[in-house]
Amino acid sequence: MGNDAHTPDATASVDFEQVQKTEQFQELRKRHRSFVFPMAVAFLLWYFAYVLLADYAVDFMSTKVWGNINVGLILGLLQFVSTFAITGWYVSYSNRRLDPIAADIRNEIEGHEFDKDGNRVSGANK
Amino acid sequence: MITVPLAVDVAALKDTTLLNMGIFGLFVAVTMVIVFRASKNNKTAADYYAAGRSFTGSQNGTAIAGDYLSAASFLGITGAIAINGYDGFMYSIGFLVAWLVALLLVAELLRNTGKFTMADVLSFRLKQRPVRIAAAISTLAVCFFYLLAQMAGAGSLISLLLGISDWGGQALVIIVVGALMIMYVLIGGMKGTTWVQIIKAILLIAGAAVMTLWVLAIYGFNLSTLLGAAVETANNPAVLNPGLQYGKTNTSKLDFMSLGLALVLGTAALPHVLMRFYTVPTAKEARKSVVWSIWLIGLFYLFTLVLGYGAAALVGAETIKSAPGGVNSAAPLLAFHLGGPLLLGFISAVAFATILAVVAGLTITAAASFAHDIYASVIAKGKADAATEVKVARRTVVVIGVLAILGGIFANGQNVAFLVALAFAVAASANLPTIIYSLFWRRFTTRGAVWSMYGGLGSAIILIIFSPVVSGAATSMVKDANFAIFPLSNPGIVSIPLAFILGWLGTILDRNKEDSAKQAEMEVRSLTGVGAEKATNH
Numbered sequence: 001m002g003n004d005a006h007t008p009d010a011t012a013s014v015d016f017e018q019v020q021k022t023e024q025f026q027e028l029r030k031r032h033r034s035f036v037f038p039m040a041v042a043f044l045l046w047y048f049a050y051v052l053l054a055d056y057a058v059d060f061m062s063t064k065v066w067g068n069i070n071v072g073l074i075l076g077l078l079q080f081v082s083t084f085a086i087t088g089w090y091v092s093y094s095n096r097r098l099d100p101i102a103a104d105i106r107n108e109i110e111g112h113e114f115d116k117d118g119n120r121v122s123g124a125n126k
Numbered sequence: 127m128i129t130v131p132l133a134v135d136v137a138a139l140k141d142t143t144l145l146n147m148g149i150f151g152l153f154v155a156v157t158m159v160i161v162f163r164a165s166k167n168n169k170t171a172a173d174y175y176a177a178g179r180s181f182t183g184s185q186n187g188t189a190i191a192g193d194y195l196s197a198a199s200f201l202g203i204t205g206a207i208a209i210n211g212y213d214g215f216m217y218s219i220g221f222l223v224a225w226l227v228a229l230l231l232v233a234e235l236l237r238n239t240g241k242f243t244m245a246d247v248l249s250f251r252l253k254q255r256p257v258r259i260a261a262a263i264s265t266l267a268v269c270f271f272y273l274l275a276q277m278a279g280a281g282s283l284i285s286l287l288l289g290i291s292d293w294g295g296q297a298l299v300i301i302v303v304g305a306l307m308i309m310y311v312l313i314g315g316m317k318g319t320t321w322v323q324i325i326k327a328i329l330l331i332a333g334a335a336v337m338t339l340w341v342l343a344i345y346g347f348n349l350s351t352l353l354g355a356a357v358e359t360a361n362n363p364a365v366l367n368p369g370l371q372y373g374k375t376n377t378s379k380l381d382f383m384s385l386g387l388a389l390v391l392g393t394a395a396l397p398h399v400l401m402r403f404y405t406v407p408t409a410k411e412a413r414k415s416v417v418w419s420i421w422l423i424g425l426f427y428l429f430t431l432v433l434g435y436g437a438a439a440l441v442g443a444e445t446i447k448s449a450p451g452g453v454n455s456a457a458p459l460l461a462f463h464l465g466g467p468l469l470l471g472f473i474s475a476v477a478f479a480t481i482l483a484v485v486a487g488l489t490i491t492a493a494a495s496f497a498h499d500i501y502a503s504v505i506a507k508g509k510a511d512a513a514t515e516v517k518v519a520r521r522t523v524v525v526i527g528v529l530a531i532l533g534g535i536f537a538n539g540q541n542v543a544f545l546v547a548l549a550f551a552v553a554a555s556a557n558l559p560t561i562i563y564s565l566f567w568r569r570f571t572t573r574g575a576v577w578s579m580y581g582g583l584g585s586a587i588i589l590i591i592f593s594p595v596v597s598g599a600a601t602s603m604v605k606d607a608n609f610a611i612f613p614l615s616n617p618g619i620v621s622i623p624l625a626f627i628l629g630w631l632g633t634i635l636d637r638n639k640e641d642s643a644k645q646a647e648m649e650v651r652s653l654t655g656v657g658a659e660k661a662t663n664h
Contacts, residue, residue, distance in 0.1 A: 014656070016647035028653055033566075036230040044390070047223050051386035054216065054368035055379050062367035067350030068357065072212055072368050079219045080424055086226055087420050094413065102654045109656050 014109055028101045035093055043086055050075055145467055146287050149475040154306065157325060157479075161310055161318035173315065179404065180317075183411040185324060187418020190402050192323030194221075194393075194419065195330055195426055196272075196484040197279030197454075200477055202543025203427070204460070205453035207434020209443045211356075211365030213372050214434055216382070217543050218427035220389025225423065228394040229416045235565050235652040237403045237412040243491075244397045245499040248560050248579075251644035252572040255504060260579040262499035264556035265397040267583055269492040269526070270533065271552055272398070273485060275545035277303070277534020280481045282451035282542070286458055287474055290450070297535045303478075304531035307485040311493070311523045319486045320405060326476070326483040331422060333476045334429040337457075340464050341436035352432065355439035365438060381614045385547055388618030392550025395557035398491040409655045436460055454542055485530065493522040536603065547616055548590060555582030555621035559629040565652060567633075571640050574633030582625025589617035 019025055054061055054072060061072035181189070199221065206214030240246035245261035277300050284290060284299040310322060345351040357363050364370050372382035393399060403412045437446065437456040440463050449455045461473035497519035502510045510518075537545060559578045563570040589612050590596065596603050598610030614620075651657060 014647075015643075016650045017643055019650045020646040025650060025653075029649070032653060040227065040230050043223065043226050047219075047390055048386070050219070051216070051383060054212070055372070055382050058367060058369045058373055067348075068353035068366060069350050070366055073215075073353075073366070076215055076219055079223055080428065083223055083226060083420065084424060087229060087417055090230060091413065091417055099410065105650075105654045106656050109650075109654070 019105070019109060022105075024101065024105055028098065028105065031097050031101070035090070035097075039086060039090070043082065046082060047079065050079060143287060146471040146474050149471040150478050153329075153475050153479050154482075157310075157322050160321050160325070161314035164317040164321050165314050173317065179407050181320060181405045181411075183406055183414025184418050186320070186402060186406045186411070186415035188327045188422065189320045189323040189405070190399065190415055190419040191331070191422040191426070192325075192327030192480075192483055193398060193402060193487045194423055195327065195480065196542075196546065197276050197283075197477060197481045198543040198546035199426065199430065200330065200334070200480060201279050201282065201454040201457055202275075202546065203430045204433045204437060205446065205456040206371075206543055207431065208437035208441070208446055208456040208460075209453055210371035211360070211435075211438070212368045213370050213382070214543075215431060216368075216386065217389065217547070218430050220386055221393070222420070222424050222427050224390045224393035225416065225420045227391065228399070229413070229420065231565070232394045232400070232561060233403050233412050233416045234409040236400060236561075237406070237409045238652045238655045238658045239648055240404065242401070242404060242498050243495045244400050244557065244561075245495065248557075248564055248575060251564065251640055251648045252570075252575055257572060257575050257579075258499045258503050260576055261557070261560075262495045264552075264579055264583045265495040265499075266492050267587065268395075268397055268549055268553045268556065269488045269495075270529065271549035272396075272546060273488050273526075273530040274533045274537040275542050275549060276481045276485050276488070277530055278537040278545055279454060279542040280478070281534065281538035282454035283458065283474060283477055283481070286449060286451035286455045287470075296538055300534045300538070301531055303482060303485070304527050304534070307482055307489060308524055308527040310482070310486045311489050311527075312520055314486075316405060316490055319483070319490050320402075322479075322483045322486060326479045327422065329476045330480055331426055331429075333473055334426060334433065337436070337461060337464060337469075337473070338429040338432045341432050341440070341460075344436075344440075349432075352435055352439060356435040359439050359442045365435075377613045380619065381616060384551075384614050384616040384619035387622055388547055388551035388554055388616055391554035391558050391618070391622060392547075395553040395561060396550070397495065397553070397557070398487050401491050401494065402487075409658065433457060433460060440464075489523055489526050489530070490519075492526050493519045496522045544615075548595070551590075551616050551618040551621065552583065552586045554618060555586040555625045557582075558622070559626045563629050563633075564648075568645055568649075569633060570629070571633045571636040571638060573636040573638070574629045574631075577632030578625045578629030581628040582621055585624050586617045586621040589614075589621060593617065 053075065061070065061075070063071045065071060065074060198217075203214060203217045203221075206217060208214070236244075236247050239250055243261075244265055245258045248261045249257040280303045281296045281300055285296050290296055290299065311319060314322070341352065342349075345355060353366055356365055362370075372378045372385075403415070406412050406415055434456070437460040441456065441459045446453065446456045446459060449459060451458075458470055458474055458477065462470040465472075497515050501518045502508065502515045506514075556579050559582065560575045563574065563578070592610060592612045593615050594602060594610045594613070595615050596610070598608035602610075
């Protein structure tokens with residue numbers, strides 16, 4: 001067992017720069033980033049808006065809505081709801097839009113590899 | 127018909143010591159048997175550190191919940207809500223929302239690129255030696271802070287249960303807990319530890335669920351009535367509003383922001399959580415495990431809201447504060463109030479198990495990082511065989527165990543959730559910028575990583591040393607001195623942005639370019655899972 005983080009033999013001869021340039025991989029990269037980046041920005045903004053309100057808008061957060069339940073508690077519980085919702089949304093997005101294309105690329109590399117000139121070589125001829 | 131004793135008689139707790147110890151002893155015996163059985167298959171380093179990558183997503187998700195729902199979540203948050211009301215709830219929300227960072231940005235990509243430790247990913251396309259050493263040092267530092275918190279929790283719990291309030295008695299208890307945890311990790315490795323986490327998570331969530339339903343039943347399943355009762359006992363309507371603890375001055379408001387920042391950015395940078403992603407066979411299972419843990423953890427934090435206000439209503443903040451163990455004793459006192467000695471015994475055993483399991487998880491992470499990143503890669507320059515590496519890891523476990531015991535004796539008495547928040551701040555400052563940059567920023571260089579990690583780690587720790595946590599306040603660790611020149615008790619708001627800026631600055635000032643082939647490899651691997659470490663079969 002080696003101590004390098006990354007020396008599985010099967011992919012030692014793959015030219016990853018070629019793979020990185022393929023349209024298919026660029027599409028995967030785009031799909032991944034176009035989902036996770038805006039989503040990360042959105043939930044962080046929503047979370048910090050909540051923290052700022054709890055910190056500096058105490059009167060607003062203390063407004064009673066129903067019985068002893070106030071705005072602060074409702075917004076806090078909504079943080080739970082949004083966390084669960086984003087989790088579900090991400091899972092369904094990855095299953096539909098990311099996993100199939102990632103599996104295609106993986107099979108292609110593990111079956112047919114790109115040599116250093118960018119030509120596809122079948123796995124058996126290596 | 128539920129009969130509820132009028133008040134909690136803290137002195138009466140001592141009479142139930144034998145029962146508590148019996149339940150706890152049973153848990154230790156059962157888990158030891160499981161750990162022994164699990165350890166039979168520990169042959170390779172992948173077995174010892176990553177449990178042969180053989181756990182399913184749901185098993186690992188439960189284990190992550192077990193790792194994450196530490197004494198801080200159970201004892202600390204319940205106590206914080208019971209005493210500070212709404213401000214304590216902030217911990218629950220921050221600890222949960224933080225999982226989205228892990229889910230969206232880190233978990234799967236990390237599983238696809240690494241092998242055993244966080245440093246595997248960070249040093250993937252940068253220069254191995256400096257980055258690995260920096261990552262290992264920050265892993266050890268975060269684990270140490272987290273261990274302090276767990277040990278402080280153990281001290282609080284025992285002082286309550288056995289009525290031990292003298293320093294020597296509590297120190298002895300911390301030594302016993304430490305020795306037990308060393309045994310688990312030495313024998314069981316990651317597989318044994320994971321099983322302990324799974325059992326503990328189920329017991330903890332079940333125990334909290336029972337108490338939650340019980341409290342709700344007392345108030346006719348009406349949250350508003352429960353909150354009303356909490357206000358009545360506290361004789362202060364402000365327990366329902368934000369600001370009771372943090373709203374006093376402008377400085378304390380800033381401290382609240384700092385805490386919020388550290389909580390949400392810390393989780394995805396905790397080495398012991400990251401290491402759990404390696405115990406599953408694929409990135410898809412890593413995703414599944416995060417989803418599982420988000421549901422379990424979210425559910426549990428909803429319980430803490432009821433438990434905290436329940437303790438505020440039924441036990442009362444004054445009784446909690448004056449009990450041995452202080453703020454951390456809210457949950458056990460509530461259990462005693464509801465179900466008498468039997469429920470107290472069960473809940474205390476669960477809380478103990480929680481501490482033991484989390485400490486075991488932290489210890490194995492720190493040991494793996496030392497043996498794999500510092501010993502095997504740097505000292506032995508990659509020439510150590512797997513057996514030697516595991517041997518070094520086992521010795522490290524003993525050293526870390528001893529350090530944790532010593533640290534725990536000093537941290538005794540602080541709120542556990544608060545101490546854990548410091549570990550989150552250190553993790554978010556030292557690790558998160560480098561994790562994010564190396565996964566998503568092509569141009570990122572070794573200098574950026576080293577600046578960001580040492581800058582983040584150093585600034586966080588220095589700010590903590592010069593904060594009211596260490597000196598200058600009634601609750602400080604060093605009571606007789608005052609060198610608290612930094613006014614905030616959580617350093618996150620300064621050290622986290624600083625670490626991000628240093629990572630960027632170090633990179634743009636670095637004339638060296640990193641290997642673009644390695645960058646391509648890392649990006650392709652992280653997104654597709656090509657060549658990722660597979661499960662080992664036995």
